[in-house]
Amino acid sequence: MSTISFFNLSLSFIPLVFVWYFYYKWTKDKSDILVASIRMIIQLITIGYLLVFIFKSDDLNVGIFIVLFMIVVASWITLRNTNDKTFKHYFQILLAVSASGLINLFLIVGFVLELEKLYEPRYVIPLAGMVFANTMNALSLAVERFEKEIERTNFIEARQIAFKACMIPQINSLLAVGLVALPGMMTGQILSGVDPLIAVRYQIMIMAMTLSSAGISAVVYFLLKAKLFNR
Template structure:
């Protein structure tokens, strides 16, 4: 794609801004900021990845994965207002997911241990884990507030905080996994996923592209499950104070 062709796609942003002005939504500034940030960030990461791929050193690859996990944890933890220590809990859950899924892919030799494979796949796994974490924290707070009296009664009857919050955590886990499961159900019918589409546009055989996409799909299902369950185990205790009383 030429720079001129890329510049022409700014028409989409202009059209969205025109619709915002027409409907008086007040989103024009946010759209400009989003477009500029996306451009700068993608160009910057493009040059960084070019350097990392060229050097091909495990330390640089690990640093990239660590940076992605920190940014993901910081973004997702903002959904857990009121829960102390949420950043580190989200980061541990995200890294546990990354290590489990990416570690399996490398150990089973599904993908080679090269930056060109590890970093993009890690980005998809960590990104999905970030979304699942944000959904989990948001739903956890809502469920805890809605079931505060229920948890109080259970505690008064002798239940432990883990037992009292089991229904709350279970509901949050299920809600955070639904988007991943639903998108998987309609894949190939409603949408052609990004990785598959990119490979096809680049000239890859569609069947080979499908195989790589299925790899990602299966990894994302696991990542959503691992992230939310680990985060649930690490977070449920923050719903109570030192006297085992609900605080959310």
């Protein structure tokens, strides 16, 4: 696979500048996209160097720390998009993210891939990143929509609308895969020379994992919320 030069890489930001301009013009917020882009660059460069160290080490304690860190950060980012920023609400989100992500991660690592060791960094870390990032995005949609709906309707209807809303991107991605888009993991494997039919198996695994992780996180969250509404 060819190396991307820094100049060529910078060209990928041209459309982003266009989006930033209209985002600022229409929302009067000039920092969101700018800060997010700068953080993305810094975080990815940092994690790139860090992964070099992580992949050379098979220390289970390091792996546990990284997974726990992902859970804590994903839960915090989810909380950021809500009105209720109390510790109790954060704990509910944390439980939902943890349960969903760990169930799927354990199933994939322990049974689907049948790795020789439960912790192999080059498999566990990327998969954990996918599952917790996806869980975070889905749960953010569910919580944000639920908070809006509960102001105008009852718990059952608000939950129904919020659950359906958070699953729309996940279901759409399953419907579109192979027809509209070749997903990132599959594309990366094909570009690196992996047999497309092998790449397809991995992508099916990922798609099933992302849909179930999104759904389970929302289910756990709403089960916890139901206690507050006596449902």
